[in-house]
Amino acid sequence: MSEEKNDDLEAVRAEKLRKIEALGVDPWGRRFDDHSAIADVRARAPEAAQPGDEVPGPRVRIAGRIMLRRVQGNVHFLELRDWTGRIQLFVGKKQVGPEAWELAKQLDLSDLLGVDGTLGFTKTGELTVFAESLTFLGKSLLPPPEKWHGLTDIEARSRMRYLDLFSNPESLQTFLGRSKIVSSIRRTLESRGFVEIEGPTMQSIAGGAAARPFVTHHNALGLDLYLRIALELHLKRLLVGGMERVFELGRVYRNEGISRKHNPEFTMMEAYQAYGDYHTMMELTEALIGNAILAVDGNYTRTIHVGPEGEAAPVTVDFTPPWPRKTYNELVLEHAGVDPADPEAVKARAESLGLETAGKDPVVILGELFEEAVEDQLVGPVFVIDYPAPLCPLTKRKAGRPEIAERFELFVLGMELANAYTELNDPILQEQLFRQQLAGLPEEESMAKMDEDFIKALKHAMPPAGGLGIGIDRLCMLLLDRPSIRDVILFPLLRPQSSLGSVGG
Known part of the structure; x- marks a missing residue:
């Protein structure tokens, strides 16, 4: 992603921040008590409502980060993830009401969101939380990694562990x-x-x-x-x-x-x-x-x-x-092919492997031979x-x-x-x-x-x-x-x- 494009995306998110504030919503969130881990909610799948059921599924409350977002008219499908797992959200204009819908339109990938709703399955068989209310918990002002495929560069992953x-x-x-x-x-x-x-x-x-x-x-x-x-x-x-x-x-x-x-x-x-x-x-x-x-x-x-x-x-x-349990000496004999009690044989074997031996104590040479010829053989x-x-x-x-x-x-x-x-x-x-x-x-x-x-x-x-x-x-x-x-x-x-x-x- 070019710096110019990145700056444009940041500007769009900054504008959404202002719109969230204009709705009277704190963009940085407040405490959100009594929510369940997503893994625990997924474990309740046997209780979830099936498509066409007259009685809704159990009420649940979850919080996490938005990882995927699809907009289909007056419905948003989101993936919410916490440190225990992920689950799909159904956010419908009719179900959440006009104020929450206006908030939903300002959501971005990587924003933090709290949701109250019911647990059920979609027609495609996806376990889903059908949102009834939304609680905004934190605005991400920077875009996530490009295409949301995650960081793949080891240096970048170590440097930006968050x-x-x-x-x-x-x-x-x-x-x-x-x-x-x-x-x-x-x-x-x-x-x-x-x-x-x-x-x-x-x-x-x-x-x-x-x-x-x-x-x-x-x-x-x-x-x-x-x-x-x-x-x-x-x-x-x-x-x-x-x-x-x-x-x-x-x-x-x-x-x-x-x-x-x-x-x-x-x-x-x-x-x-x-x-x-x-x-x-x-x-x-x-x-x-x-x-x-x-x-x-x-x-x-x-x-x-x-x-x-x-x-x-x-x-x-x-x-x-x-x-x-194997002794040091028997492993040297087995993998280096020399008797560790014979310093001349040990020195010759070490030199054959390209190890420097000049001026070194025989026991030091033995130690280096062990590192070179034995350690990698120890599964x-x-x-x-x-x-x-x-x-x-x-x-x-x-x-x-x-x-x-x-x-x-x-x-x-x-x-x-x-x-x-x-x-x-x-x-x-x-x-x-x-x-x-x-x-x-x-x-x-x-x-x-x-x-x-x-x-x-x-x-x-x-x-x-x-x-x-x-x-x-x-x-x-x-x-x-x-x-x-x-x-x-x-x-x-x-x-x-x-x-x-x-x-x-």
């Missing part, structure tokens, strides 16, 4: 599905005795992961602060304090790249259980994700499109618990367990095998969904591992500073514990079959743009 939600029903259902998933996770944790806490999002030391943080400044204290990159270290402090089962669902920030699977601001759930271990967390993970799946549609089997824009052939994934759901200890500085070592860390990651379709440890609670070893890690990090990385207070907390004795982290956005991508993380974040980070052209103004 248009995306009401013009693309599948997008609205995605975010309602996300809400069900998050609510289910909370219910499952609370049913198991976990309490939810709120940790600080601004921290003097951004710890708990190796990632580049965002930096901000507190003027009053003259203090540089970091937006948190993980939830972990403050939750563990609470274990020391005697809160034995704690979790947080919160935003985390990492000053890194943007891709189909990454957004700099994302949502994590971390949970810690005193006197548990990573096996405890595996069972908890199955319950959390399994219940979330059932909350969406009651079916453990999901059909998921795995291409970057959902164009690849669908893959069926069965989430029925329990899920397989899952599968728990990858028992990682090389040097890759996991916050993890307790396996009894009698100090080279192995009691850690798992959950993979589905090559994507990591969950990460869990038997938590390291030895303050002496923890400090030693921190210092080893700090030695090789550039100053701008998050863990380039020692969190001395966390070490002090551990010295007051943290109970043995299992800890779990789940990336909520990635989980929603998979369970709701969306190709990009932007499809499940209401307001993802986007490059600044002064205008998107003519879509919706």
Whole structure:
């Protein structure tokens, strides 16, 4: 739609606004109590009047946005949509009276309308609300997306989510599905005795992961602060304090790249259980994700499109618990074809895949080989367990095998969904591992500073514990079959743009 045409349509709507005001109607609406969800009205279809019935159908009251409009002489057929569904309206001049009819003539697509009427079927069999009175609830001064086919451009949908939600029903259902998933996770944790806490999002030391943080400044204290990159270290402090089962669902920030699977601001759930271990967390993970799946549609089997824009052939994934457990080492042997205990073989295999190995520690090369050759082969759901200890500085070592860390990651379709440890609670070893890690990090990385207070907390004795982290956005991508993380974040980070052209103004 050209800017000139768009301006003309805006002018027409502005003129209709003046006419609505001239009718003595508030164009911005007032409260409209006791209306029913459209889905609930549609559920009353068995009560609806049939054509020719002498007795009208049940009286109903609904509100929503006008999505379609057809004018046939002294009758308007409208489609009204709320967040539960859509229904047809019959607005007749004879039925609503002259004043409401004058108002009906000023209606536009995207206006908000309240309707009182009766429920019945048309001669073509369409369930319809036959309007008796109209209540104007809000004037749309800008035209909707052209031809009302909805926004199709991904950038535009992410940037103007308000248009995306009401013009693309599948997008609205995605975010309602996300809400069900998050609510289910909370219910499952609370049913198991976990309490939810709120940790600080601004921290003097951004710890708990190796990632580049965002930096901000507190003027009053003259203090540089970091937006948190993980939830972990403050939750563990609470274990020391005697809160034995704690979790947080919160935003985390990492000053890194943007891709189909990454957004700099994302949502994590971390949970810690005193006197548990990573096996405890595996069972908890199955319950959390399994219940979330059932909350969406009651079916453990999901059909998921795995291409970057959902164009690849669908893959069926069965989430029925329990899920397989496979060790890190056996998966490297199976999919990379080398013995992870043979560093020369690992290096040669990595180089054959084009990975840079010069000057790198053998365990780092092994980790990169795993990412390159193994992860994409994991259809899952599968728990990858028992990682090389040097890759996991916050993890307790396996009894009698100090080279192995009691850690798992959950993979589905090559994507990591969950990460869990038997938590390291030895303050002496923890400090030693921190210092080893700090030695090789550039100053701008998050863990380039020692969190001395966390070490002090551990010295007051943290109970043995299992800890779990789940990336909520990635989980929603998979369970709701969306190709990009932007499809499940209401307001993802986007490059600044002064205008998107003519879509919706």
